[in-house]
Amino acid sequence: MQRFKDKTVIVTGGSSGIGKATATRFAQEGARVVIFDIADDLDSMANAIEGDVSARKLDIRDSAAVKQAIDAVAGEHGGIHVLHNNAGVAVMKSPTDHTDDDWDKVMRTNVDGMFYCSRAAIPHLEESGGCIVNTSSVSGLGGDWGMLAYNTSKGAISNFTRALALDLGAKGVRVNAVAPSLTDTPLAEGITGDEKLMDRFRDRMALQPPEQPEDIAAVVAFLASDDARMVTGAVVPVDGGVTASNGQPPIG
Template sequence: MTPDLINLQGKTALVTGASRGIGAATATLLAAHGAEVIVSSRRQDACEAVVAAIQESGGKARALAAHIGEIASIDALFAALDAESCVPDILVNNAAANPYFGSMLEMPLGAYDKTVEVNIRGYFYTTQQAARRMRGRGGAIVNVASVNGRRAAPGQGVYSFSKAAIISMTEAWARELAGDGIRVNAVLPGLTDTKFASALTQNEAILKPLLRTIPLGRMAQPEEIAPAIAFLCSSAASYLTGASIAVDGGYLA
């Protein structure tokens, strides 16, 4: 019998932005491999819907709403975990913001602030809070970045450089936390069929030329991104830290 390389039995995983898309697929997969998953996103009801589906499949999960763009909300999330003496073994930073599509020259400062508050400050602060609690016991942190962090996309300038910052942040945290037994890696999804990416995937004029840049000739499904995240969360990736893995159908090749 082939052993389960992604065995997460006894692990607790906190997944942000987990109410839909890549986050929901990741939470579902981690639970299927034995983790107890804390499903977090802005809306409690949306989190509870994912939890219900996981539990129906025999997995362990619970919902804790949090807005990763708000420091007080992140503090409240970890305070709730502390009250239960719950320390995540795994953190998946997946919550993201991309409120603007268009020229950076015309971008309102409010849209810039929202993008940076979630995609950079939110990832940093959530990682900081989780890592402080993981010290002395180890852990795995996976940041969901984007191929845009390697190749900036037209109309998504600030989103692209915020994702580049996440890649750099991943490497910085990996170096700093290695001595504490905490591994930090990133996954770079390519074009994925999610509501988040609907401005691209639902517009044929944009989608057709995009698909021509992807050697596999199609967009991904969220369930095709989640396995790379689950791998990085597991002991199968015990010697990987500071890595950025593109799951992009060959787009960056």
């Protein structure tokens, strides 16, 4: 499939995990992909992905730098067609152990950064009839123990997606989100490497965990494609069935 031939796609947090898988998927489908990330050695990472892929070092918490970078990409490539807001961080602590810096880091990255990128991209997406796909989480659909800041940020992303879809629909711009559960990424190594904890996840997921980043990338690509032209404001669980449960443990 070449659903994104001659289209320009920006992926934030694209150096690893879901973002890297999504950048790879878009490139495989013909897109010009530009990765925004704060990681080092981005050029070699981008070169390792087959296709038209480049990378720029960018801190999405810097509003002015975000606007400058997005305008530059639009100018260099004749527009922007897809923004995948994927960059994010997590903190796992009790509520009283959350420091001011913990809270600010999560909110500034997960919420403020997504807003800055979206706001800067909207004029270009209006011109192209493009779309936004955000990475939320099942943690943005319900609560977790020990993840207060992360849950709050992902809940904000889910409703940000719905509200922005309403505001931009008349302008021809769609906005959707994916909501993964446990995914085999560097961010989740503390969980995926713990067999006892993985057994508990297996009890809660209809499909055996963990998900692979490519599983999420496939749904992101669908939501960004013309195949989903009438889908907007959706937060799509890609969670192996976690949110299908009412929360009670298996009894059979």
